[in-house]
Structures are given as C-alpha cells and as structure tokens.
Amino acid sequence: MRNGPQRHRDTEVTKIWRSLCLCVSVACGIAAAAQTPERFGIGQPAPPELIAALDIDVRPDGTGLPPGRGTAREGAQVYARHCAACHGAKGEGGSADSLVGPEPKGMAPFGPAYEQWRSGRPDVSFTIGNYWPYATTIFDYVRRAMPPPAPESLTADETYSVVAWLLAQNGIIGEDTVMSAETLPKVVMPARSRFVRDDRKGGRTIR
Ligand code: HEC
Numbered sequence: 001m002r003n004g005p006q007r008h009r010d011t012e013v014t015k016i017w018r019s020l021c022l023c024v025s026v027a028c029g030i031a032a033a034a035q036t037p038e039r040f041g042i043g044q045p046a047p048p049e050l051i052a053a054l055d056i057d058v059r060p061d062g063t064g065l066p067p068g069r070g071t072a073r074e075g076a077q078v079y080a081r082h083c084a085a086c087h088g089a090k091g092e093g094g095s096a097d098s099l100v101g102p103e104p105k106g107m108a109p110f111g112p113a114y115e116q117w118r119s120g121r122p123d124v125s126f127t128i129g130n131y132w133p134y135a136t137t138i139f140d141y142v143r144r145a146m147p148p149p150a151p152e153s154l155t156a157d158e159t160y161s162v163v164a165w166l167l168a169q170n171g172i173i174g175e176d177t178v179m180s181a182e183t184l185p186k187v188v189m190p191a192r193s194r195f196v197r198d199d200r201k202g203g204r205t206i207r
Contacts, residue, residue, distance in 0.1 A: 048155050056152075058140035062185030064188065069180040070161025072168035078158045079165050082147045091169050100169040101127035129170030135187035136145070138163050160184070 036069050057058070058064040087093060091100035128138055145151050154162070164179040173179070175189060 007196050012134050017160070020179055051140050054145060056140075058112065058143075060134040060185075062136050062181060065136065065181035065184060066156045067181060068156030070157050070164050071178055072161070072164040072175045073172070074157075075161030075163070075165030075168075078154065078162040082154065082158075084146070091166065097127075098125050099128055099166055101125060101129055127170065128166055129172065129190060131191050133189055133192050135163070135172075135184050136168060136188055138166060139184060 056064070062165045071203060080089075083091075085094070086096035087099050092098050139159060142163060143152060143154065147153070160179045163184070164173065164177065167179070167187060168175055168177070172189065177183070179187075
C-alpha cells in the first residue's frame with residue numbers, strides 16, 4: 001500500500017498528463033477539421049432498384065402491399081411446405097409459436113376475466129386471431145421474416161395465400177376469400193378494438 005505523499009505526487013502527475021492529453025486532442029481536432037475533405041470518395045449512390053428491394057414495409061393501412069393475390073385454399077399448400085414443420089400442421093404450434101388458437105369471443109386476451117377463462121388451459125397463447133390488430137402486419141412480418149431459413153423467398157402470391165390461410169384458420173375470413181392489396185387492409189381483426197392509441201402528453205413514463 002502507498003503512503004500519503006506518494007499518492008499526492010501521483011495525483012499531480014496524473015493531472016499534468018490529463019491536461020497534456022487534452023491539449024493534444026484539441027490540437028488534433030482542429031487540424032483534422034481544417035483538412036476534412038468535402039467528399040470521402042467512399043460508397044456509391046443507391047440506385048432506385050436497390051432502395052425498392054429494401055423498402056418492403058407494409059403499413060397498417062396497406063400502404064406498401066405489392067400486387068398479387070391468394071386464397072386460403074391455395075395457401076394450405078404453401079403453409080404445409082414452408083411453415084408446418086415449425087408451427088404445427090394446423091398452426092397449433094410446435095418448435096415455434098402457435099399461429100391459430102381459440103378466441104374467447106368478445107374478451108380481450110389480458111385482464112382478470114381472460115385469466116379466469118384461461119386458467120386450466122395452459123396451451124392457450126396470444127395468436128394472430130386473438131392479438132394481432134392488423135391483417136396487413138401479418139403480410140409484412142411473414143414476407144420479411146418467414147420462413148427463417150429463407151426470408152423473402154415466398155412470392156407475393158404465396159405470401160397473400162399463406163396469410164389468407166392463417167386468417168381462415170383463425171376463423172376471420174372464408175376459404176375462398178381473395179386476399180390482395182385491396183382486400184387485406186379491409187379485414188377487421190378481432191383484436192382491432194382492443195388497443196388504444198397512446199395519446200399521453202407527459203408524465204414520468206414519457207421521455
Ligand atoms: C424453421 C422454423 C420456422 C419456419 C419454417 C417458419 N417459422 Fe414462423 N416463426 C418461427 C420462430 C422461431 C418464430 C418466433 C420468432 C421471434 O419471436 O423472433 C416465428 C414466428 C412467426 C410468426 C409470429 C408469431 C407471433 O404471434 O408472434 C408468424 C406469423 C409466423 N412465424 C409465420 C410463419 C409462416 C407463415 C411460415 C411459413 C411461410 C413460417 N412462419 C415458417 C419459426 C419458423
């Protein structure tokens with residue numbers, strides 16, 4: 001352990017070092033700013049095709065949905081081939097989330113009433129049918145993320161079809177209802193009215 005004076009001397013030396021480093025940093029900064037070129041000569045302008053390939057988000061109102069169409073009947077094959085291995089043959093869940101589940105009609109999937117209904121049903125979870133507020137989000141999510149080994153590998157028609165299949169399995173649309181950029185945003189999800197807009201203006205939880 002060091003004695004008092006030794007520690008004192010250390011502190012003085014440290015202070016000098018710190019001041020010196022600061023001076024050098026500032027000097028370097030000024031020199032660098034004076035020499036900063038207008039362009040760095042790296043990167044290249046992004047062509048519109050590249051931006052279009054990355055810009056695939058679909059908004060709740062359907063903005064961004066591509067042309068295409070599909071029904072649940074067609075989607076059954078897409079689902080069996082690309083999704084069932086993880087999500088179960090009928091969407092009941094497997095190694096990955098359940099996508100289809102019982103919906104206690106008129107009951108929000110949270111709160112005491114739901115918990116009471118749910119008790120004794122450990123297999124009940126949040127699914128597209130009881131939790132997702134917009135059908136368009138299913139399209140967005142499936143297109144950008146599923147199936148995990150090859151996201152974005154499904155065509156627009158395949159994606160519309162498999163989304164239609166998921167909606168039909170959840171009892172929201174019929175087997176032959178055509179899903180497209182026009183019809184998908186019009187689907188009213190059971191959970192649509194269960195979310196409220198966060199319109200808080202202040203308070204400790206708002207930053
Ligand atoms: C290799 C396994 C696998 C395959 C195949 C697969 N998924 Fe998934 N899926 C997952 C996993 C894992 C998650 C959870 C991802 C997370 O939470 O980040 C998931 C999540 C989802 C969700 C969100 C569930 C929720 O409510 O949060 C949907 C919808 C979905 N998958 C649809 C599909 C569809 C449609 C296909 C076929 C085109 C598919 N998945 C194929 C593994 C898979």
